[in-house]
Amino acid sequence: MADLVVLDFDGTDTADIVLGKLRELRKEHLIDMLDAVVVIRPEEGDIQIKQSVNLTAIGASSGLSTGALLGTLAGLLVLNPMAGFAIGGMAGAAMGALSGRLSDYGINDQFIKDLGETIKPGTSALFVLVAKATTDKVVAEMKSRISARTHKENQRRKNALETSTMPAKLADCRSNDVASSELFIVEGDSALGTAKLARSSDFQALLPIRGKILNVQKASVSDILANAECAALIQVVGGGAGRSFDLDAARYGKVVLMTDADVDGAHIRTLLLTLFFRYMRPMVEAGRVYAAVPPLHRIEAVTRGVKEREVIYTYSEQELHATLARLEREGRSYREPIQRYKGLGEMDADQLAETTMDPRHRMLRRVNIAEVEAAERVFDLLMGSAVAPRKDFIVSHADELDRERIDA
Numbered sequence: 001m002a003d004l005v006v007l008d009f010d011g012t013d014t015a016d017i018v019l020g021k022l023r024e025l026r027k028e029h030l031i032d033m034l035d036a037v038v039v040i041r042p043e044e045g046d047i048q049i050k051q052s053v054n055l056t057a058i059g060a061s062s063g064l065s066t067g068a069l070l071g072t073l074a075g076l077l078v079l080n081p082m083a084g085f086a087i088g089g090m091a092g093a094a095m096g097a098l099s100g101r102l103s104d105y106g107i108n109d110q111f112i113k114d115l116g117e118t119i120k121p122g123t124s125a126l127f128v129l130v131a132k133a134t135t136d137k138v139v140a141e142m143k144s145r146i147s148a149r150t151h152k153e154n155q156r157r158k159n160a161l162e163t164s165t166m167p168a169k170l171a172d173c174r175s176n177d178v179a180s181s182e183l184f185i186v187e188g189d190s191a192l193g194t195a196k197l198a199r200s201s202d203f204q205a206l207l208p209i210r211g212k213i214l215n216v217q218k219a220s221v222s223d224i225l226a227n228a229e230c231a232a233l234i235q236v237v238g239g240g241a242g243r244s245f246d247l248d249a250a251r252y253g254k255v256v257l258m259t260d261a262d263v264d265g266a267h268i269r270t271l272l273l274t275l276f277f278r279y280m281r282p283m284v285e286a287g288r289v290y291a292a293v294p295p296l297h298r299i300e301a302v303t304r305g306v307k308e309r310e311v312i313y314t315y316s317e318q319e320l321h322a323t324l325a326r327l328e329r330e331g332r333s334y335r336e337p338i339q340r341y342k343g344l345g346e347m348d349a350d351q352l353a354e355t356t357m358d359p360r361h362r363m364l365r366r367v368n369i370a371e372v373e374a375a376e377r378v379f380d381l382l383m384g385s386a387v388a389p390r391k392d393f394i395v396s397h398a399d400e401l402d403r404e405r406i407d408a
Contacts (some may be wrong), residue, residue, distance in 0.1 A: 008125040012040050014039065017049070022128065032131035039125045047185035048082035111403050171196055171206040183236065183252040183293070184357070185209060187259045187268055190345035195258070198357050207236050212264075213271050216278050217383035225301040230275060231283055241279040246284060255283060256364060258292040258356060259344040261315075273367060293363040294344055294356045296320070300335040301327055309335065313355055315363075 026033045040052040096199050119125050166390045183205045192208040213229045224230045234241045238251035259265035295313035297320050314320040354361050
């Protein structure tokens with residue numbers, strides 16, 4: 001005699017991990033496992049049924065292995081649990097024998113219906129046939145291992161995201177008014193030093209990041225939690241991460257991505273947006289994520305007979321040439337050389353405040369998601385782990401790229 005043990009899990013990879021632990025126990029002769037099947041039901045895409053190596057055969061007269069038994073059962077549960085596929089009504093000699101085997105384990109139509117409804121998208125399940133004498137060992141072992149794993153995962157999440165102590169590098173604001181507060185994510189310590197002098201500490205907080213953060217589109221949750229930059233960002237924003245993100249718990253009314261106005265800055269901004277899109281999407285959907293638009297050039301225009309010079313900022317090469325042409329038509333000159341900013345760190349505090357941080361003068365670009373499905377496809381294409389489609393996209397669209405439109 002044998003018993004069927006069915007375990008369902010929240011994650012799509014947990015059942016595979018648990019099966020690996022069971023195999024270890026079998027090698028140690030602690031359990032007598034006859035066979036096992038893993039069922040994975042992702043959020044999107046086809047259901048996967050993974051057959052374990054057939055460990056033994058049962059019912060020589062039926063000619064059916066435990067693999068056939070569990071594989072068909074798993075198929076009934078996840079592929080057609082409600083279709084009236086009555087066990088008692090199975091046709092043919094082989095299926096009739098299988099029906100008998102299922103009935104031997106107390107499996108009937110209602111069991112299939114009830115259990116099938118518990119395997120939801122984003123979950124996995126493990127079907128195990130064990131010798132009757134060892135069923136209690138399997139259940140006890142799985143309870144202890146799942147409990148230990150859950151505790152470890154919860155502790156890791158708590159350490160990464162829920163500690164009451166904010167990162168030391170956060171320069172927080174004094175205001176507790178969420179609606180008026182702003183968090184600036186700045187690129188590097190050099191920009192941080194200038195931004196501290198340029199900000200209004202009453203309502204503007206600063207969080208520096210070191211270079212390019214982890215690409216979360218192709219990283220596991222454990223990798224993200226282990227990454228200091230990502231964990232710090234999630235912790236500082238304050239609403240949690242993923243499905244459990246609570247917009248009402250967010251600590252700031254605006255999050256502003258303040259990176260250099262160059263290709264590297266655009267890349268860093270894209271990586272940050274990927275993190276927000278994947279794990280803090282309600283912030284984006286609520287229109288609370290912005291990209292700062294720092295200038296590229298600073299022109300000091302001179303008017304004859306006027307002592308004070310007019311300062312003009314431009315944000316692209318095209319705008320620069322248009323401005324210089326306009327000054328020439330007006331009979332005005334300008335101081336040379338024209339200052340070109342290679343990064344935010346090259347601005348002094350007054351210039352950074354005037355152009356990028358002071359709400360009275362700055363330019364911000366709000367990030368929004370007009371079409372979620374289209375955004376999903378773009379993020380998956382450009383930031384995902386599949387290289388070939390991204391390469392094809394870049395090659396086919398390379399001649400359409402206008403560097404002036406990177407921040408347009």
